[in-house]
Amino acid sequence: MKRMMMAAALAVAGTASAPAQAATYSYDDGARSVGIAGTGPIGQSFAMIGTTLSSFGFELQTVNPTGNDPLSFTLYDGEGFGGIALKQISISAPDNALRTVFWQDVDLGGLSLTDGRIYTAALGTGTTRLAVRYGPGTTGTVDAYADGRLLTGTALPTSNRSCTAGLCDANFRFTSTGTGPIGAVPEPASWALLTLGFGAIGHALRRARGTRRARRLV
Structure with a gap:
């Protein structure tokens, strides 16, 4: 008994x-792209899911045939580029052929964050070779990711009405671990x-x- x-x-x-399992959250709603060097830094604000961020990635595209300077990745607290920089990493993108579309993920080594809090992931570079993929189209009316938005250092043309209306988001993904048993x-x-x-x-x-x-x- x-x-x-x-x-x-x-x-x-x-x-x-039972231990919490890592999960990947992906948001891909567009086929357009914007150059990092021309309007950089380029970032995406997002709501954290869980308490440990393992990696963050952007979908990129090569838009020029030459030059491949390193990328600088920065994670900011809050929305925008004015918050505290929680993590800064320099990475090298693969030397892909022109018009290649690929995901560039950054290993964050298990960064402790706050569940539900807003953060901003950003990329900067000196090369005009790379662009960040984003959406929706110029006249899109649907915000596919309501918890954040595409952010650029230089304003996009006013003809891009979807972005000036705050509807644009980068194609991005992140892997995180939840709050665990408690x-x-x-x-x-x-x-x-x-x-x-x-x-x-x-x-x-x-x-x-x-x-x-x-x-x-x-």
């Missing part, structure tokens, strides 16, 4: 303390295990009380 109660308790404890909401399968574990404990306790009553009657 004691073994049953211990096993049920361990099953419940093991379910509740405050976590179990998956449906976990709820089933929890219910089974508590039921086993309750059944064992009822049997123990029944055995004690029988002994007293004898």
